Amino acid sequence: MDFRAPTQADADDIVRLLVACDIADYGAPDYDYEALMEEWSEPGVDVAKDGFITDGAYGLLLRTDARAWVHPDLRGGGLEDELAELLEERARARGLARLDWQVAAADPEMRAAVEGRGYDYIRSYADLRLSDADVGALPVGAVRPYDERRDEAAVQALIERAFDGGEAGRIDSLETLKSRHADTSLWFVAEAPDGSLAGAVRSELRPTGFIEGYIRHLATAQEHRGQGIAGTLIGAASRELVARGSIAIRLHVRSSNPKALELYERLGFRGGWLVDEFRLPLR
Numbered sequence: 001m002d003f004r005a006p007t008q009a010d011a012d013d014i015v016r017l018l019v020a021c022d023i024a025d026y027g028a029p030d031y032d033y034e035a036l037m038e039e040w041s042e043p044g045v046d047v048a049k050d051g052f053i054t055d056g057a058y059g060l061l062l063r064t065d066a067r068a069w070v071h072p073d074l075r076g077g078g079l080e081d082e083l084a085e086l087l088e089e090r091a092r093a094r095g096l097a098r099l100d101w102q103v104a105a106a107d108p109e110m111r112a113a114v115e116g117r118g119y120d121y122i123r124s125y126a127d128l129r130l131s132d133a134d135v136g137a138l139p140v141g142a143v144r145p146y147d148e149r150r151d152e153a154a155v156q157a158l159i160e161r162a163f164d165g166g167e168a169g170r171i172d173s174l175e176t177l178k179s180r181h182a183d184t185s186l187w188f189v190a191e192a193p194d195g196s197l198a199g200a201v202r203s204e205l206r207p208t209g210f211i212e213g214y215i216r217h218l219a220t221a222q223e224h225r226g227q228g229i230a231g232t233l234i235g236a237a238s239r240e241l242v243a244r245g246s247i248a249i250r251l252h253v254r255s256s257n258p259k260a261l262e263l264y265e266r267l268g269f270r271g272g273w274l275v276d277e278f279r280l281p282l283r
Contacts, residue, residue: 001079003086006053011036014058017069024072025104026127026274032207039067043175052086059083061090066101070110080113088117092282099280105273119278124255128269132242135249138267141232146187146200155189155200162219171217188236190220190229198224203237205244213241215251218260230263 006014011033018031039062040047050061056071057079066087070079084101091099101119103110130138146155156174163171183204192198199220206212215237220229238249251269253261 001054001057001082003052003054003057003082005048006051006058007047010053014053017056017058017071020071021069021104025106030206038180041179043173043179050090052083054079054082057083059087061087061094064091064096064098064100066091066099068101068110075107076109080110081117084113084117088280088282097281097283099282101278101280102275103278104275111276114278114280117280119280122277122279124273125252125275125277126255126261126271127274128251128253128264128271130238130249130267130269132247132249134268135235135238135242138235138238139228139231140235141190141228143188143190143232143236146184146189148184151189151197151200154197155187155202158197158200158221159202159217159219163217186237186240188233188240190224190233192221192224197221198227199229199233201233201237203241205241205246206250210247211245213238213244213246213249215249218251231267234267 015031015033015036018036019029022029022031039045039060040051042062045060045062047060052059056074057069059066059068061067066084068080068083068087070083088099099119100122101114102125103114105124152174156177160171182202186203186205188201188203189197190199200217201215201219202217203213203215206214215234218230218233220233241249249269251264252275253264255261255273
């Protein structure tokens with residue numbers, strides 16, 4: 001099939017495609033028009049060059065991530081390879097050193113395509129959930145609301161240290177966060193006795209047919225781990241999310257972070273492995 005650059009006129013069709021893929025892969029939609037517009041408006045994204053669309057398939061190069069969807073009824077027919085070729089070509093044109101690809105565990109056709117093109121398995125991600133009825137049992141502790149003027153740089157630096165692990169670009173930049181107009185009233189921080197930053201959490205509301213709360217980032221400074229700070233931050237964010245209508249709290253955890261998985265399960269979160277991440281070196 002012939003791919004072309006997506007336009008605003010394609011947005012509704014793209015969302016319908018992504019929702020169909022979400023239902024097939026995860027059992028429920030987790031994507032909407034607003035999420036698509038946020039991706040298209042991210043700094044550095046040129047939809048005319050970084051996006052690709054044809055009947056039943058859509059792809060976008062977002063930082064070092066290859067984002068690709070093929071309608072469930074058309075999987076295994078070659079669209080996966082065609083999208084991969086276009087995304088890899090664009091990544092090389094942008095001078096990227098690697099291309100990362102997250103594949104739903106329920107999409108064996110996409111997995112076969114990326115493995116066949118030489119991508120290496122890196123890690124898996126689990127989707128964990130806690131019902132609103134269980135939020136009341138989460139820890140309570142000394143945390144405070146995020147203060148942009150006071151906390152912006154320190155929180156960003158803490159989260160980058162915790163998540164990037166030396167991989168630049170794995171966490172959204174401050175510029176990207178500000179372009180999304182994130183609701184920072186759903187962010188919380190914990191201070192050490194000396195007033196320094198001990199931990200931080202970023203959460204958000206996601207309307208996906210019903211309202212869910214999502215823990216996007218949670219980080220504790222190395223020297224303050226093991227003191228219960230992470231649990232109290234999750235508790236503060238979850239209670240606020242439920243107060244605003246969330247029926248469940250969700251988060252994703254990497255297989256390469258077993259201590260975090262142990263923490264979340266101890267707090268009552270349950271779920272399973274849903275996404276595998278692969279990587280292709282380009283240099």
